Amino acid sequence: MTDVNRPPGDRIGGWTRLVTARPRLSLLIALLFTALAVVAGSGVADRLGSGGWEDPAAESSYATKALEKRFPASQPNLILLVDSGPKTVDDPAVAAEARALAKKLSGEQTVTGVTSYWATGAPSLRAHDRGEAIIAARIVGDESAAGKTLERIAPHYRGAHGPVEVSVGGTVAVRHELQTTIQEDLLRAEMIALPITLVLLVMVFGSAVAALLPLGVGIIAILGTDAVLRGLTEFTDVSVFAQNLTTALGLGLAIDYALFIVRRFREELGRGAEKLPAVATTLRTAGRTVLFSALTVAASLSAMLVFPQYFLRSFAYAGIAVVLIAATAALVVLPAALILLGDRVNALDLTRLLRRGRPAREGEPGAGWARLARLVMRRAPLFALATVAGLVALGLPFLRVEFGTADDRQLPSSAESHVVQQHIREGFPGGPGGAVEVLAEGGTGTKALADYSAKVSALPQVLRVDSPAGRFTDGRRVAEPGPAEAARRAGGSAGITVLPKGEAVDAASQDLVRTIRAQESSFTTSVTGTAAVLVDTKDSIGDRLPWAAAIIVAVTLLLVFLLTGSVLIPIQAVLLNALSLTAMFGAVVWVFQDGHLSGPLSFTTSGDIETTLPVLMFCVAFGLSMDYGVFLLSRIKEEYDRTGDHQAAVEFGLRRTGGLITAAALILAVVMVGIGTSRVTNTKMLGLGIALAVLMDAMVVRGLLVPAVMKLTGRATWWAPGPLRRLHTRFGLSEGESTPAGSRTDAGTGIGIGAGTGTDAASGSEADGRCGGKRGPRGEKGAHGEDGSHGEDGMCGEGEMARDRVRTGR
Template identity: 55%
Template sequence: MFARLDKLTARPVLVLVVSLAFVAAMMVLGSGAASRLLSGGTEDLSSESARATEVIDERFPGSRPNLVLLVRPTAEDTPVEHPDVVAAGEDLVERLEAEEGVTGVTSYWTSGALPLRSTDGQAAMITARITGDENTVSETFTRLAPEFRGEQGDVAVELGGEAAVRTETESTVEADTVRGELFALPITLVILLFVFRSVVAALVPLIVGVVTIATTNGVLRVITEFADVSIFAQNLATGLGLGLAIDYALLFLRRYREERERRPEVRRAVGATIATAGRTVVFSALTVAVALSSMLVFPQYFLRSFAYAGIPVVLFCAAAVLVLVPAALVLLGDRIDALDVYRMLRLRRRAAATESDERQSGRTWYRLAVAVMRRAPLFAVGTTALLLLLAVPFLRVELGPADHRQLPGHSESRQVAEAAEEEFPGRADGGIDVLLPVTAEDPAEDPLLVPTRAAELSEMDGVFAVVTPLGTFQEGALAYAPTPVDTERIAGDRMAFSVVPEEDIAAVSPESRALVEELREIPGALVTGQAATFFDAQDALAERLPVALAIIVVAALVLMFLFTGSVLVSVQTLVLNGLSLTVMFGAAVWIWQDGNGAALLGFDPIGQIETTLPVLMFCLTFGLSMDYNIIVLSRIKEEYDRGGDHRAAIALGLQRTGGLVTAAALILAVVLFGIGSSQITNMQMLGIGVALAILMDATVVRGFLLPALMALTGRATWWAPAPLQRFQRRFGLRDEPEPDAPPADPAGPAPHRPVPAAAPAPAAARPGGEPPAEPSMEPSGPTGRT
């Protein structure tokens, strides 16, 4: 496979022209993707609540309002019953009823229902239903907002409801994406400039990232024709595309420079790089893609969307690195190191010291590995205990729905929702909708059927009121006459009730769950609403999670075995990746649930975490951890196959990759922190949480725990049963470069210009299993190299 890829470099201009034409076509295709993305998707569309919602929205659209107008008199201490306020309120109702796409308009002034009047009488609500799918609802709301927001005669109006929350979430995410890119790209470029020293080389990863993101947007545009896709997937496509592009390009270019020391001819060095670093990129891309594909088993399109976006990102990124970068290297040759940053900044002394700095970094990683292996039990136990301690806060995690509380505190729709919770009686935001069959031949002539059931429901524990086709019931009696919208709650063989919980019952709580379960015991009843939808989605996650975990575990074990040929290394990989997640989950609870650092990060803690986020963060971080694990293990395995010394291979492998992985993790963390700069709490948690996990994985786990565990398992690390060995020899990717020249100095390749080197092979391990003697790092000879 890699030999065929190498042949493409014979025609680099043709490869680049065809590739860029493909990318341009995908950019054109993906230009309209953002407008087709949705902000929902956390519910299970196959659940009872989803079926009930579909019937209610079809038959009784006005009974499920998604638009709220919070109306307050402009004059202080003026009750909503004041004639001027009444006139202004009725005028708003008339105007809203005349709008296209709006139905089910209800207000305190037209119905007299107390749940629509604040307890202090200083505010009232108008509710309505904007019809259509999510995009239509957002378009209608955007059209209506300027006409109804702000002062309207003697009253001031604020807009809220589900339609407002979703529209504001979409606009905030789009703005945050742009701001995150403006934050991450300049910092990333600066880091790349000092990692590569060359402006040309530093631009290669960014170009790969742009290509990856552009092509992925084209794929998302196609997917939106067949499935719902979350708008949050675009953030993932941007962050993951840029991060992986930098990881893979950094790995590829570093290995290319090393191979240039062995093979001065550009074409041969590129071929050797494809056979080594290219193999690592392929396995890394496969493992990340498999981890993300596990989200396809969940029924919520919010989670599936990250697989829709993530899998193309990974595959296009790997393809760009394996096709575009080799072609560019063949064309550029030594010009890949053009525009030296230090020389441009007139830092000649710094430029001269760069090579020794990188060699010093390699020596530091080598010495760290040797020190860890000498005290392997201590480091293994101590590091594991630290990581488990960081995960302790997650034991008290509280899960909840994605709602208005993920918006910033200054958000208008969030303020309206909080006012409805705090100032109005009952819990209108937590209303539970019940769809019941009509058994009478003519319900209109036999109204006792409705009041009988409604009276019974209104006497249930935790129920504030029951809104029915015949009016609103409280404590077993009719409290308010029906509104025009109420009378439409009965059609054919179905009728709809709205059960409003008491105000001390949270929209999603054990009490609301008990209420939902009790309502579902009514024969023939279908129950929906915020609480029912959330609990159904939570149950679906719990049911599908073992399947997703099984996919990840089995695929990771198989791929790692094909990559390394070792059973124990495959198992160790799962353990290490699992431990890498501890800081992320612990921080999610300690910061975003408990509110530690809320003032610094600019969010309002709500005491819970959105249910789907831990699943998403697990799948994403597990895949990225596999990426770094493969980079390190590929070099350890290569050194082990070359010399046969287990401990020397560990030390030399970390020496070769420690700085690389650290730099890649730092750059990816910057990109993720850009995502974490969002005003949406969920995106904050996703970006910053995954960034913390990546940094922990690249430093503590790979620097301390990995060498300690591998030292404890010794040569048995590479063991596998004979049948599995034969399987791996047949199906594993084993391409390796032809050894044209002696191996490079184990201290690491020169970071800049290719200079021929002839270094002795690493010394064999000392008797007694001690690590090999560290090679001299001091300059010697006319070239200044060992």
């Protein structure tokens, strides 16, 4: 049986004992880990992919791969846009130069399926004004190999060639520019965020030494996650976008966890504890909360593993790794550093210059948050209704969201591949990328292909059908097959191109995909193309979204129950967290879909939102909201266990964590805004959207909605049926150091801090809701009545001092 009279350092676990007993060894191990991570993670950016939005098991993915292999010219990923200048593309000199370029391109290694307007005469490869035309080809190989080929050959084609000017585009060029731009932007974001973060940390801590500790934890988390991602690239595809999340969460969560731990350590020092007991108490309280919070955030991010798109799965890999590494560093490196520093953690107070000549501030720390809590709870129905209504109103624009696919418009308008695709969209009757491609297999005779092509061309959304049987419009053949069309039949399979009348991914094109798939034919068909990929992606996400939501909700309910022992609080946590995200989703549609602020924010709107982005933003923002929710609930639970006073516990929790959560949210928002300065629209959306969600959660939901709702639910907030109470007693987690006020039993031998034998964990006397097991003097502004022992700042009188003497052995 555990001896409750032993000092706190004897009751901590083995890992904590190692940290406190061998702090220098812990720091040395951390240093070696960081050095190995630098080596292991080097070159990770070059191995990351820039795609991953498609479901690899979808019909469109199968058709794309089959067409790439059998008819590479039907799936071009490299486009040379040839500008004839003052002449037309049919000018003999222009045509001769273009044919020479196409012939040269055909001779390049790993390039196949070269076709052009000058070889086929296809109207889709020539601009309406005859001033531009296209040479199209396919670079074979995976994303990495294709990117290297592009780097090698593009300089030989880009620029002036006799009477023509050539620009390089296509999906391989778009992805290569995306990867390069993201890497450059990430470095710039780090250069922006790090110094601002350091300044904010100095303002929060008032000490340069304390401010450097969170940055150290963040650097360990980022470098460690880069090493993890580098290892994963040996087995699976990983998106380059995941590096943005690594930086943002690495810094943001490291700062959150370090703020919580360092603040609690300084509180303990301020109460007169020696550094070793102070660290032990910090680990038993704030340390448990950090571990709990990390598990909650990791669970939210792990939900993305249910999706088949490697874009989403990559964020799960990066997010889980960075959360767990940040938490481990915070629970191992920070305590070791704090033991070695002791009171020197407060050294180098750089805020003294700002305070010089200014009168000392009156009142206890957090007094403003305490006043806010009392105000909100006095008018709880009004604050609850107004806040919910405001958050719902901010989220209404999301009801008209339009989903699309990521394309060249993710890049700045000046990017070469963006310029090429924009010219094709605006000036060509139906260029590569906008078509619906049909793979026909088995029984692909000329008559069967002709009947099918004529039937599809008669559909109202179809402009033209090009097939090995000829060119069809309005249900009839208008031209015999040319060389390009005839070459798209081999080995019992054929490739058919359907040009829609509308945009590549608008609602009509998506309906056209569904209609084509429903057409009967004498052969098997598989449909792909941009619109088909979007249809399959939406179906894939829609099928798996309930599973992802179920994982998040179930894990959140379980973990919050283990923290609080309440049935109602976990439900409140899920609902309030979801409400905190409404402003983010409304802003995403209003800004990035509708194009408001596109000028100041420097992006090109495509009129839709990439399908996977809302899922990603929900998982990340929900996890971060739970992070702050856990910090607040843990302090409320700690105080409620100690006093049994529900309203005072809510006030205490907000007073103790309001400033801390707001500071952490501001710092994380700075990091996310740094990410949001990216020139890539999806990254900009991710950074700015999550920054907004974090601020709304910290300042509105935690400051107004949580205290209002908890006031309305009253003591019923803590209710749980008997079996669940016993389950929590045995397996629950808590920060309190004593059993609930008025409770003498029911503590059991659980995992929770202070779980004992019905006696006060500090003094061995029966826990009766008073500090140290006896009545201490009531604070001047005591919140718990004559029987209590706490002043407004939550500190105890002589009873608490007696307990501190027992803790420290003095």
